Every structure is written in C-alpha cells, then in structure tokens.
Amino acid sequence: MDEKATSLKTEIIENFGTPCAVVDLDVMNNNIGNAQKRCDAAGVANRPHIKTHKSPIIAKQQIRVGAKGITCQKLGEAEVMADAGITDIIIATNLLGAARSGQLAALQKRLPLKVCADNPVALAEYAKAAKQADRIMDILIECETGQQRAGVETPAEAMKLAHIIKENPMLHFAGLLFYPSLDGWERTQIFYDELKLELEAIGLSAAIVSTGGTPNFVNIGQLQGATEHRAGTCVFNDRMMIEAGVATLEDCALQVYTSVVSRAGIHRGILDAGSKTLTSDTGGLDGFGHILEHPDAIIHKFSEEHGFLDLSACKIKPEIGDVVRVIPNHVCVAVNMVNQLVAVRSGKIVDTIAVAARGRLV
Amino acid sequence: MDEKATSLKTEIIENFGTPCAVVDLDVMNNNIGNAQKRCDAAGVANRPHIKTHKSPIIAKQQIRVGAKGITCQKLGEAEVMADAGITDIIIATNLLGAARSGQLAALQKRLPLKVCADNPVALAEYAKAAKQADRIMDILIECETGQQRAGVETPAEAMKLAHIIKENPMLHFAGLLFYPSLDGWERTQIFYDELKLELEAIGLSAAIVSTGGTPNFVNIGQLQGATEHRAGTCVFNDRMMIEAGVATLEDCALQVYTSVVSRAGIHRGILDAGSKTLTSDTGGLDGFGHILEHPDAIIHKFSEEHGFLDLSACKIKPEIGDVVRVIPNHVCVAVNMVNQLVAVRSGKIVDTIAVAARGRLV
Numbered sequence: 001m002d003e004k005a006t007s008l009k010t011e012i013i014e015n016f017g018t019p020c021a022v023v024d025l026d027v028m029n030n031n032i033g034n035a036q037k038r039c040d041a042a043g044v045a046n047r048p049h050i051k052t053h054k055s056p057i058i059a060k061q062q063i064r065v066g067a068k069g070i071t072c073q074k075l076g077e078a079e080v081m082a083d084a085g086i087t088d089i090i091i092a093t094n095l096l097g098a099a100r101s102g103q104l105a106a107l108q109k110r111l112p113l114k115v116c117a118d119n120p121v122a123l124a125e126y127a128k129a130a131k132q133a134d135r136i137m138d139i140l141i142e143c144e145t146g147q148q149r150a151g152v153e154t155p156a157e158a159m160k161l162a163h164i165i166k167e168n169p170m171l172h173f174a175g176l177l178f179y180p181s182l183d184g185w186e187r188t189q190i191f192y193d194e195l196k197l198e199l200e201a202i203g204l205s206a207a208i209v210s211t212g213g214t215p216n217f218v219n220i221g222q223l224q225g226a227t228e229h230r231a232g233t234c235v236f237n238d239r240m241m242i243e244a245g246v247a248t249l250e251d252c253a254l255q256v257y258t259s260v261v262s263r264a265g266i267h268r269g270i271l272d273a274g275s276k277t278l279t280s281d282t283g284g285l286d287g288f289g290h291i292l293e294h295p296d297a298i299i300h301k302f303s304e305e306h307g308f309l310d311l312s313a314c315k316i317k318p319e320i321g322d323v324v325r326v327i328p329n330h331v332c333v334a335v336n337m338v339n340q341l342v343a344v345r346s347g348k349i350v351d352t353i354a355v356a357a358r359g360r361l362v
Numbered sequence: 363m364d365e366k367a368t369s370l371k372t373e374i375i376e377n378f379g380t381p382c383a384v385v386d387l388d389v390m391n392n393n394i395g396n397a398q399k400r401c402d403a404a405g406v407a408n409r410p411h412i413k414t415h416k417s418p419i420i421a422k423q424q425i426r427v428g429a430k431g432i433t434c435q436k437l438g439e440a441e442v443m444a445d446a447g448i449t450d451i452i453i454a455t456n457l458l459g460a461a462r463s464g465q466l467a468a469l470q471k472r473l474p475l476k477v478c479a480d481n482p483v484a485l486a487e488y489a490k491a492a493k494q495a496d497r498i499m500d501i502l503i504e505c506e507t508g509q510q511r512a513g514v515e516t517p518a519e520a521m522k523l524a525h526i527i528k529e530n531p532m533l534h535f536a537g538l539l540f541y542p543s544l545d546g547w548e549r550t551q552i553f554y555d556e557l558k559l560e561l562e563a564i565g566l567s568a569a570i571v572s573t574g575g576t577p578n579f580v581n582i583g584q585l586q587g588a589t590e591h592r593a594g595t596c597v598f599n600d601r602m603m604i605e606a607g608v609a610t611l612e613d614c615a616l617q618v619y620t621s622v623v624s625r626a627g628i629h630r631g632i633l634d635a636g637s638k639t640l641t642s643d644t645g646g647l648d649g650f651g652h653i654l655e656h657p658d659a660i661i662h663k664f665s666e667e668h669g670f671l672d673l674s675a676c677k678i679k680p681e682i683g684d685v686v687r688v689i690p691n692h693v694c695v696a697v698n699m700v701n702q703l704v705a706v707r708s709g710k711i712v713d714t715i716a717v718a719a720r721g722r723l724v
Contacts, residue, residue: 018459094623097380150624261456262512339721359701
C-alpha cells in the first residue's frame with residue numbers, strides 16, 4: 001500500500017473512526033463522465049438513477065456533466081431531489097402506497113412528475129393525484145422484458161393502459177419504460193416495435209423510451225427507438241459491476257473502511273462492519289465484499305456489527321487494529337445504511353456528503 | 363381479517379403510505395414485561411440490547427419495567443442513549459475504530475461506560491481513552507463459547523487480559539461477557555468455573571457475568587454465576603424467534619405494511635417492500651418474511667424497492683392495491699432501515715417513534 005493510502009487511513013480513523021463509508025470523488029467524477037460518454041456515444045440521453053447515492057449534491061453533479069434529468073425509485077427520493085431544485089424526474093415504479101397517502105399529489109403540485117404504471121389501479125391513483133394537484137401527470141408504461149419484476153407482459157396489455165391514459169384528461173402518455181435482462185434486448189425490440197405501431201394507430205407516440213441498468217451499458221444503443229438510459233450503480237461501482245464486466249477495481253469509488261477488532265482464532269478474524277454496514281445482499285457472489293489489503297480473506301458471515309473473516313487462505317493475515325478497505329458487493333444497499341459518506345480527493349478528506357434521501361418510509 | 367385491522371390499514375395508508383414499519387405498543391409492552399419476568403424468574407438482572415429498536419423512548423420503557431441498564435453494540439448507539447439520560451451502559455463489542463477517533467473518550471468523559479475486549483490492542487485503546495477522559499473505564503472480558511465470533515477462546519487467554527486490566531490504573535475489571543450458542547451452556551459453565559478460580563487467585567472477581575440472546579431465553583439461568591442477561595430481539599420478535607420457539611405470531615410487535623403494486627404475471631406479484639425495507643437477511647429461513655394475509659405467498663426475491671411474490675401456492679391471491687402485513691425474518695435489521703416507526707395501540711395510530719440511533723458511522 002502506498003504512503004498516500006496509509007496517511008488517508010490515519011486521517012479517516014482519527015476523524016471518523018470505523019466503520020466508515022468513504023467516496024473517492026476523483027473516481028466518482030470519472031465514473032460520472034464515463035456514464036455520460038457511454039450514453040452520448042449510443043445517442044441516448046442520460047438519466048442516472050439516484051437510488052445508488054441518494055444525494056442531491058451528486059445528482060446535480062451528474063446533471064452538470066450532461067444528464068437530462070434523474071430517475072428515482074421512491075417518492076421520498078423524488079421529494080428530496082425536488083427540494084434541491086431538480087425538476088426533471090422519473091419515478092420508475094408503480095406508486096400505490098405513496099399515492100394513496102396524498103404525498104404524490106403534494107409533490108405533483110410542486111412540479112410535473114413522470115411516473116410509471118403497469119396496471120389500471122396505479123393509473124387510477126395517478127389520475128386522482130393529478131386532479132388533486134391540478135396538474136396533468138406524465139405516465140410511462142412499464143414493460144416486462146426479461147427481469148420478471150413489474151411491467152406488462154405483452155403489447156396488448158400495454159395498449160389497454162394506453163387507452164386509459166388517452167381517455168383521462170388528467171393523464172398524459174409520456175413513454176415506455178424497459179428494464180431488459182442482459183440477453184433480453186432482441187425481445188425488447190420486438191415488443192417495442194409492435195407496441196409502437198399499435199400506439200401510433202391510436203395517435204400516441206412515446207416521447208421517452210427508457211432502458212436501464214449499469215450492466216446493460218454493454219447493450220446500450222441496441223434498442224432502435226430508445227431515447228434515454230437510466231443507470232445507477234455506475235456512479236460508484238461495486239463487486240457486482242466488476243463481475244458484470246463493466247468496471248474494474250480502480251473504478252470502485254466507494255470503500256468501507258473497517259477495523260479488524262478480533263483475531264480470537266488462528267484462521268478467524270472479525271471486522272467492525274457487519275450486516276448493518278455492508279448488508280446481507282450478496283449480489284449472487286461468494287463472500288460479502290472484497291478486502292483490498294487481503295484479497296484472499298473471505299467475509300463469510302455477518303452478524304449485525306461483526307463481519308466474520310475466514311483467513312485460512314491468507315498468507316499474510318491481518319492483525320488486530322489493522323484498518324482495511326472493503327469494496328461492497330452491492331454498493332446501492334451499503335450507501336443506504338448510513339446518514340453520511342466521507343468524501344476524499346487525492347488522498348485527503350475534503351467533505352462529508354449527506355445520504356439525504358435515505359431512511360424514509362415511502 | 364377483523365374490522366379493526368381493516369380500519370388500521372386505511373389509517374396507515376392515508377397518513378403514511380407504504381411501505382410502513384408499524385409497532386403495536388400493546389404487543390411490545392407485553393414483550394418487555396415478559397422479558398423482565400424471564401430474567402426475574404431466573405434470578406438475573408435484565409439488560410436489554412437496544413440494537414433492535416435503537417430508540418431511547420423504548421429503552422426507557424424497558425428500564426421503567428425493571429431493566430438494570432442497557433446493552434449497545436455501537437458507540438453511536440451509546441451516545442444517543444446517553445443523550446437521553448441513560449447512564450448504565452455496556453457496549454458489547456471490541457471498540458477499536460470508535461476508540462481511535464476520540465469519540466469513546468468523549469463519551470467516557472460524560473459518563474462511566476462499560477466496554478468489552480477480547481484482546482490487548484482494544485485494552486490499550488480503552489486505557490488511552492480513559493486517560494483522556496480522566497475517568498477509569500470498566501472492562502468486561504468477552505469470552506468465546508460457541509458462536510465463533512469475538513471472544514477469547516480459553517480461560518488462559520482471558521487471564522492474560524485480566525492481568526493487563528489489573529495492572530493498568532485507568533482500567534477496572536468489571537466482569538465477563540458470554541454469548542453461548544444454544545447448546546454451548548455446559549461448555550460456558552466449565553469455562554466460567556475455571557476462569558472464576560483463576561481470577562480469584564489474583565484477587566479479581568466478576569461483578570457482572572452476562573449471557574445473551576433472545577433464543578437463549580430457553581437456557582436463561584442455567585449458567586451458575588450469571589448475574590445478568592442481555593436480549594434484544596424479544597422487544598419486537600420476528601420470524602426467526604418464532605422458528606426458535608421463543609415467540610408466536612401474536613408476539614410479533616413489528617409489522618411492515620406494504621402494498622401489492624403489480625400482478626403482471628398470473629402467479630407473480632410485486633410488493634413495494636424490497637431489500638431496502640426488509641433487508642436481504644434471511645435469518646436462515648425460506649423466503650424474506652411472513653405475509654399475515656397470505657401465509658402461502660412466498661417473498662422469494664428482492665430488488666431494492668420490490669419484493670417478488672411467488673403466489674403459485676395461494677388459493678386466494680392478493681390483488682393490486684391490497685395492503686398486506688409482513689412479519690420480517692429479522693426485525694433488528696428491518697428497523698434499522700427507517701428513520702421512524704409508526705406506533706399503534708388498540709388498532710389506532712398514536713405516535714411515531716424515531717429510530718434515533720440508526721445510520722451512524724461508528
């Protein structure tokens with residue numbers, strides 16, 4: 001490890017202690033620029049998903065670099081981003097619970113939102129909220145093309161929703177939301193082409209055709225007709241993105257600094273980062289994170305504030321008191337655990353960044 | 363479902379929306395009373411672990427009912443509890459990162475803490491913090507007896523630490539911390555008996571001998587010499603505690619209210635509670651929670667704000683817009699996801715409770 005990294009560790013531990021979630025702004029800004037370039041090269045607008053950082057400061061940086069607007073996954077995220085002055089927002093999920101609480105109408109009164117639906121119940125709630133806000137609401141129809149999550153499964157179902165939107169004066173058809181699986185882009189094209197014709201037959205056209213996902217950067221631009229892409233994780237990257245082949249270790253902007261607090265057994269060790277720091281989300285990978293200083297150490301288990309290390313494969317084992325840096329498997333859920341991130345640049349602490357949109361109910 | 367539950371759902375969704383973490387205060391208070399009774403019956407003091415609720419209001423309720431003090435797992439938790447006026451606190455972990463940041467000394471200056479160690483490095487940090495705070499620090503030696511987490515593995519190792527504590531004027535030997543595995547109590551007794559004699563031989567005695575864990579309520583009192591028990595989860599209970607045989611569904615005080623937001627496939631459904639609400643911690647169980655209204659529905663997968671339902675075993679399937687109540691697998695990590703809990707009593711919303719100690723770095 002170089003001197004700069006050693007001195008940064010000292011600075012982190014003396015100022016914040018461990019565990020500590022640390023963002024390297026140089027790496028992050030490089031990632032933000034790369035995402036923009038990937039969208040530019042594919043000829044689609046960039047609409048980053050802010051669920052990864054939940055920070056208006058970082059969202060604004062993405063917009064400064066060229067993003068058209070942002071994507072949120074919760075109403076509470078959109079509220080925080082709107083408070084910070086961001087106005088072009090897609091909320092990429094069926095908002096039922098949040099709509100029925102009146103909070104969707106309250107936000108729609110403040111600014112015109114773009115929301116998503118895959119069913120008539122959500123549309124009815126959106127119409128109600130739009131009426132209450134006295135502002136027409138932009139609706140994207142969410143289409144299922146591989147993830148088996150939300151989204152209508154056929155163009156015919158999408159058309160049923162399109163008719164409802166067309167007939168309701170408080171709703172405006174704004175486009176289509178796709179989240180293709182990695183191998184689902186051909187299928188998505190067929191779905192889109194068929195739906196496009198049917199929409200045109202009733203006088204509608206999709207101003208927005210959105211694709212999503214950082215791993216899908218390998219496919220970006222492949223959908224003829226796509227107008228924008230929404231990717232979240234690429235702002236920080238993580239072990240999952242390395243596994244997906246869209247990032248390297250050097251592209252991982254967020255590291256969790258954690259102390260080795262126990263070495264009670266010869267092949268065992270304990271970190272002060274557990275499931276309440278790194279989360280139990282493995283992202284389908286072995287172990288719960290990559291330790292930069294000891295790549296052969298395996299974080300094999302968590303309790304809430306303990307990370308269990310299997311050190312049997314380590315030639316040089318970490319000692320009690322060592323501070324190590326962990327690249328999380330899934331950075332989006334790790335960031336969501338803390339109220340603030342510590343920001344560093346060129347090996348020095350420069351700021352803290354509030355994870356402002358975290359911890360909210362809806 | 364009875365009328366009261368239906369009307370509460372309406373009240374929850376109209377006031378807060380979904381997802382929403384809801385605590386039934388009647389059930390919680392009953393749980394607090396039961397934990398106290400279990401400790402009383404076993405003749406040990408009750409020192410609840412507040413990691414489950416992270417709320418000073420609830421901690422104070424536990425103290426009112428008879429708890430001697432509290433247990434914390436992070437320095438940040440102890441800071442919040444101290445701010446609320448709670449003074450008898452064990453922090454049940456090796457505090458290295460937090461100690462080295464100066465925050466341990468700052469808190470020790472405010473009140474005398476009891477902290478834990480299983481190694482000399484932690485002891486050195488404690489001595490430094492105690493000196494800085496100008497107040498002797500109470501130290502418990504953490505002993506490994508089954509969980510393979512932290513804790514010295516032999517009485518001989520414990521004695522090495524006891525000698526260091528004895529020789530340092532800023533440290534005071536306060537006792538022993540055990541977290542026996544369910545079948546590790548006999549082993550714990552042997553460990554304790556041997557260590558007790560060796561401690562006495564150098565003039566030390568353990569004023570506190572602490573056992574831990576809600577599942578260990580089945581064993582409480584079995585360790586001759588134990589003076590107190592620390593259990594966390596029992597304040598709310600969860601699916602893991604039902605599985606462990608120490609609670610029933612009716613004892614589960616915390617439910618996550620969530621809406622069915624999509625039914626795109628015939629056997630599929632999507633909840634608006636995902637890994638950022640219920641967490642990916644399965645607690646070793648199948649599925650990610652128990653749905654009270656549809657016990658045959660399986661929450662088989664999460665994305666961050668989506669819970670994936672497999673409804674193939676459900677005779678009556680939930681419909682879009684339905685609000686369902688989920689008993690989390692592991693309530694401690696679910697509570698940790700939100701800034702506030704909604705408190706209900708007799709089927710009515712009565713308050714919100716801040717999860718005040720969550721989201722902190724150390």
